[in-house]
Amino acid sequence: MPRPTVQRLSLYLRELERLAAEGRTTVSSRHLGTSSGATDAQVRKDLGFIGHAGQPGVGYAIDDLIVAIREAIGVHRAWRAAIVGAGNVGRALAAYGRFQEEGFVIAAIFDQSPAVVGRQVAGMPVQAMEAMPRAVRDGAIDIGIIAVPPEQAQPVADALVAAGVRGILNFAPTRLQVADRVATVDVDFRSALERLAMEVSERSRSRRER
Amino acid sequence: MPRPTVQRLSLYLRELERLAAEGRTTVSSRHLGTSSGATDAQVRKDLGFIGHAGQPGVGYAIDDLIVAIREAIGVHRAWRAAIVGAGNVGRALAAYGRFQEEGFVIAAIFDQSPAVVGRQVAGMPVQAMEAMPRAVRDGAIDIGIIAVPPEQAQPVADALVAAGVRGILNFAPTRLQVADRVATVDVDFRSALERLAMEVSERSRSRRER
DNA sequence: CGGTGTGAATCTGTTCACAGCC
DNA sequence: GGCTGTGAACAGATTCACACCG
Missing domain, CATH: 1.10.10.10 (Winged helix-like DNA-binding domain superfamily/Winged helix DNA-binding domain)
Structure with missing residues (x-):
């Protein structure tokens, strides 16, 4: 397909x-x-x-x-996802109700920073990264959602893959290298904005030419 | 290109x-x-x-x-953007520092709900929708960012276009109909997740066949 | 009629392969 | 030898056009 x-x-x-x-x-x-x-x-x-x-x-x-x-498209069953990164993006995703409606359950959220671990986000406690592998296995997590700064994206991806997730949704502006049994999809705000900037410029250019 | x-x-x-x-x-x-x-x-x-x-x-x-x-790609100059919708997504975008670095300035944020208007988000006061047209004109806003529920996306887009924006970044899961002098780019979490679900299912299917 | 299903034609984007330059 | 620029072959996806069905 x-x-x-x-x-x-x-x-x-x-x-x-x-x-x-x-x-x-x-x-x-x-x-x-x-x-x-x-x-x-x-x-x-x-x-x-x-x-x-x-x-x-x-x-x-x-x-x-x-x-x-x-x-x-495989949404006839519920997918269990874990968010890594409890910054702005991670928190917004956790709170974004619409996922739940569509068969995606946010089962856990992790962050590296001790300052954030333990806080509540969307009714879940933020867990330490160290707890991730076990949580993924025990919680039958299928999908990892990466919402960390670009430098940390690759190591986080490696950790998720090692823990056994089968897919990664990547919000960091980096190309991830992962084993090809794992699927990855990128959501990149910046390149979306840039695509927009590009199209806007293009339009004004062609307008000027006319 | x-x-x-x-x-x-x-x-x-x-x-x-x-x-x-x-x-x-x-x-x-x-x-x-x-x-x-x-x-x-x-x-x-x-x-x-x-x-x-x-x-x-x-x-x-x-x-x-x-x-x-x-x-x-048109990022040699600074683009001024306004966010419409101060929910989870809108607030996360407003706080997402990385945009600024890349020449996109979030100049204003609007919301329909009186309960939210006046609150501070990322150092800016949330303004009422009624203030939008004037703010877009006076603030020389190039780009509107739609972060409202799907039902409101089209009317908001119409209002933005009427106010004179030249591009729209759409976070709502709807296809917008706009005049073609205005560029639109969609960022759709849900369909990203669905694409991922699809690829994960496909991989396990082919694995099983082997 | 209004509407589907589908081969064939077309378009768009990617890969290959190689001549040419430093 | 390393590396670019680019036509030519290829693959993928979209559109066309039309046979066929209720």
Whole structure:
């Protein structure tokens, strides 16, 4: 399944959930597309990957589709995640309620600094890094979320991998090197901002030329 | 310039700044590549887009390259940004020092809720939404950062566009519809997590098959 | 009709491979 | 020998276009 497809599937999922809440039962590829920024053909291709379920002339059955997408992208079960780093980003993530709704449970939060260890964040005590390996094993943690400064990101990643996590969500602006049995996804504010800066400049440039 | 190129340029920039701090003066495409997760050919292609500056047998002059990349991606000047939404995400962004270092200045923060307006966040008072249009004009705000719940994202975007911002960084899990003179970039935690979930599932699946 | 499913064409981005320069 | 710049081959993803179904 193409990487971009996965990304779009989760957008479709959101729209489908909205439609389901409104009581709709079917939806066309056209509708799903425009509300998620894709073309209708794109939507049909994407849905083709997860085993098509559409009815010509009618569209897709919303409920079935929700189940199928959840299954396909692996959110049909609950994932247990641990946050490393109780700074601004880590705390915001811990408090970000929306994860829970979607099947991601923040099970623990860790920090290196003794000054922070022991404090409560979103109802959980911040634990020392030393406690992490054991907590990951005992708490059946699948995913590590890295919210530490860039210099510490790689060592933290190594520790998480050694402890046995299967995926890492990385908020630090660094490329992590990990064993390839472990999946990593980067969320990089800075490069998002830079992408934006770039596009804004580009637009004013082309405006000037006109 | 291809979208993925821009993304990588900002990774190169980080590595270049690190190397410059170490006192190095030149760098090869190979080095730049491995440290940012790209191939050497890729790096050369990317740098080709911004007007090549490399010397065969030697590599690229680090200082020149830093300037050239900054110019190319539009971070050679300071951008002024305003955050809308003083919830967890908005507050974390306001406090996230790293932006400042990179030429993005958070100039103001707004929220709809009277309960929050007036409180201090990262040394700034949270302002009412009604104050936004004027603040954007008077404060020469280039960029709006949306950190509100998904239902409010579109109206907030409309208000920002009407007030005259030129770019929007969107942290809400919604696709925004805006005039195309305005650039938007999405940062979506949820779909990042879902992508991760997907990749983790995929890996265990292929492991099982082996 | 309105709508899906899908091969074929196209576009976009990446890798290869190699000539040429220091 | 080390390293860049770049056409040419390749791979991946998107769009097109159209047959087919209710």
